[in-house]
Amino acid sequence: MERVREMTKMDYDKYIRLLLLNIARYYPKILSIVKFKPNSIEIALTNRCCCKCIMCNYWKLGSNDELTTQEVKDILNQAKELGCKNCTLYGGEPMLRKDIFELVRYANELGYHVGMDSNGYLIDANAAKKLAESGLESIAISIDAVGEIHDELRGLKGCFDNAITAIQELRKNNVTVVVHSLLMSKTLENENILKLIKFMENLGFPVFIQLLTLTPHHLGNKFNSSFSSSSLTFFGTSDISSLSPYSTL
Numbered sequence: 483m484e485r486v487r488e489m490t491k492m493d494y495d496k497y498i499r500l501l502l503l504n505i506a507r508y509y510p511k512i513l514s515i516v517k518f519k520p521n522s523i524e525i526a527l528t529n530r531c532c533c534k535c536i537m538c539n540y541w542k543l544g545s546n547d548e549l550t551t552q553e554v555k556d557i558l559n560q561a562k563e564l565g566c567k568n569c570t571l572y573g574g575e576p577m578l579r580k581d582i583f584e585l586v587r588y589a590n591e592l593g594y595h596v597g598m599d600s601n602g603y604l605i606d607a608n609a610a611k612k613l614a615e616s617g618l619e620s621i622a623i624s625i626d627a628v629g630e631i632h633d634e635l636r637g638l639k640g641c642f643d644n645a646i647t648a649i650q651e652l653r654k655n656n657v658t659v660v661v662h663s664l665l666m667s668k669t670l671e672n673e674n675i676l677k678l679i680k681f682m683e684n685l686g687f688p689v690f691i692q693l694l695t696l697t698p699h700h701l702g703n704k705f706n707s708s709f710s711s712s713s714l715t716f717f718g719t720s721d722i723s724s725l726s727p728y729s730t731l
């Protein structure tokens with residue numbers, strides 16, 4: 483009886499493997515037959531940023547190739563027609579766009595659930611209220627550590643205090659706020675990341691820990707001289723004790 487049960491499980495595993503193999507083999511054909519609809523769209527509004535993060539080159543790229551207001555609206559229209567329901571606006575720092583409230587409102591009026599990624603530096607009480615009134619539903623604010631350590635990593639004095647103001651003001655206006663935190667050796671040392679989680683817990687905000695991924699999104703085509711590809715060390719492949727203060731897990 484035990485043997486029969488074993489055989490059955492083996493057969494089952496075999497069929498699953500075969501099924502997955504065939505799905506992989508015929509995936510392009512399946513895609514051409516089944517009409518999948520996209521659910522979400524993410525739009526990079528700008529390369530500009532008020533921060534000068536050690537792990538990022540976005541702020542060095544300038545404002546070339548920024549989409550115009552009308553181009554962003556056209557993209558939102560087209561994505562809506564394709565079936566997108568969620569839209570995330572990011573940058574650089576999207577709050578540097580003069581038309582940010584107009585774009586949030588436009589997306590909201592098209593029926594999108596509108597979200598944003600921001601460093602929070604430019605979101606004071608007034609901006610938080612205007613974002614909420616424009617229809618922003620959720621926002622991810624980047625905070626890597628408590629106080630000056632965060633300012634140091636982000637290359638901007640006052641960044642931590644402003645980000646805390648931003649999350650408090652946004653919450654007052656019923657915008658859903660989550661805190662995104664990059665895991666790197668600097669945030670691991672002296673239990674900095676744990677201190678941040680504790681700090682945010684006391685304020686009642688969840689913290690999502692992210693591993694930095696090597697993408698053009700952050701690194702651009704030029705590497706920061708103090709943060710080259712060779713200094714990037716990824717979680718799971720590195721010896722933590724050998725990391726430089728800013729190498730990234």
Ligand code: SF4
Binds near residue numbers: 531532538636
């Ligand atoms: S990581 Fe984000 S906040 Fe920092 S410089 Fe790049 S775009 Fe700006």
